[in-house]
Amino acid sequence: MNPRLVPLIILAIVCTGCPATLTPTTMTAQSPALDRRGTTDVLVTVFGATDISKTKPIHLTDDGYGQALRDSLEQSRLFRRALSDSVGQYQLQATVIHLDEDIFGINMTASIAVTYVLARTAPKELIWEKTVTTSHTSGMSDSVIQITRLQRATEGAVRKNIEQAIQGIAQFKLE
């Protein structure tokens, strides 16, 4: 191989990198926790994350987003438990409807829009519905690797989104 190609290959790797899938841990929001834990359970389901991100450089999955949302809810103490596969007194559904990730640039920005619906299961009642849009920008101080900056940006946008959703849910007195 031509030795002059080596710096170009290294530069290309630094500038682009490989697609990555976000893990729940890095998307979990750190919201202020209530003094007393809630007494009800919530079933959490996520749609659209896998589908909408499959053509993006940074991938989300429904399972990963769901786990991050459940972990964030557990940490906030709004509910006794956040469930993935059994029925609770409440049901929270999150549908990812928009995801935008920068491809070029020094500062990388990601934005995400998620529609949240919270309902009581018995009696059936819609409690809260809102589309939350958030964005986050990562700069060179986060990483010199472009794909890592974009990963940090997407993680930040998701964390902010979940934080705002939890703030929205926290307005209600959940029995």
Add this chain to the structure above:
Amino acid sequence: MRNLSLIAVVVLALTGCMSNLESRKISGTDLSPLKSFYVQKRTEDERGIDRLIADRLTLMGFTASHGTDGPSAPVDAIVTYQDKWWWDLTMYMIQLDLQIRDAHTKMVLANGQSMRTSFIRKSADEMVEEVLTEVFKGVRR
């Protein structure tokens, strides 16, 4: 030229025939009590997919109506959908996503998706039938 033909065949084989059919029911959901549906027309839909879905549900033995203004009488569930179209000599439906929602809370009870690339394309009506059959698979009616 011969090598190019071979490459073209391989490329077509790798890209032209992708399909996916799947459905998901939310934990604890039973679709068998659902008898009446309202198909909420998607604002951007100019092809009348809402009517295709309502007609197919009727053929399957349900009561179904469709439109933009909401049901005129109470229904058991609302159907929402997203149709994606692609061009390859002609326009064709590449993907149909469909959600069965609780009429009171709007919560998704079940959803389904069919995706077919150009070589194995189906008509919009057949895509609707495929997704609804998958969603109601195993449901006692």
